[in-house]
């Protein structure tokens with residue numbers, strides 16, 4: 178069952194024009210940087226257009242991933258029941274095998290950077306996934322530089338604080354089967370924030386991603402060709418909560434299957450990510466993280482796997498004791 182009011186059309190999801198961000202005139206660039214900053218501050222979510230990743234490549238990735246998910250079980254047995262940091266994973270539900278919503282999502286995840294992992298079949302997948310990984314990684318790296326600028330920092334500051342040179346990248350595909358329950362719509366992925374830095378998402382033309390904004394659930398409908406960009410926990414930590422990780426969920430309904438493809442960037446598991454000093458100095462509050470290893474954030478993420486509105490950050494805070502780390506910096 179679905180909870181929470183959903184608003185559509187009432188809010189305009191922010192759009193960032195990547196072409197203007199990198200190649201615009203000085204005025205256009207400044208405006209695009211401002212748009213980016215506002216989107217990260219108000220939503221933690223936006224669409225990026227004119228990003229340069231060809232439609233044909235996106236379609237090819239989605240198709241090849243779908244083929245992996247339709248292979249007979251004996252051909253993918255080694256990827257089933259994999260642990261969260263295993264290089265290739267196929268599974269159902271959110272994370273846990275006892276998840277009530279198990280039948281509502283079928284997923285493939287693969288780590289593609291710094292080492293590239295990929296199922297052997299279909300053969301063409303390796304090439305397609307490698308190209309898609311490189312292009313989307315480049316896009317996210319440039320977004321991280323622009324984010325530095327939007328915060329008034331020099332353009333390498335946020336990438337440096339996130340250890341972006343040693344970052345890990347994961348590609349994933351979610352397949353949501355059609356939902357035939359009598360209540361019409363169901364939550365296939367419970368509310369959560371992503372544990373990484375950013376995720377780029379595109380879908381097969383069927384909506385179902387909802388983001389929380391001003392306490393309301395907003396159904397995300399893309400402008401043609403756009404990627405959704407979701408800010409994750411690490412961006413929130415490094416910016417001392419100036420920019421927010423977006424709480425989101427996936428719903429299914431309307432008797433249509435939905436497929437989404439994700440490219441996600443995260444710090445290397447042993448990097449300790451903490452707020453950038455320049456952003457702590459001028460701020461009233463230092464966020465509730467002393468600096469947390471990304472590996473520990475992933476573990477917290479898995480513990481937040483119930484549809485209870487709890488995010489990985491809440492779990493980390495609960496473990497550490499909220500008051501111990503939420504310091505007033507007056």
Ligand SMILES: O=C(O)CCC(=O)C(=O)O
Nearest residue numbers: 351371378385386427437
């Ligand atoms: O399928 C979607 O649109 C969202 C997927 C998602 O949030 C995730 O895999 O973390």
Ligand SMILES: [Fe+2]
Nearest residue numbers: 369370371425
């Ligand atoms: Fe997510």
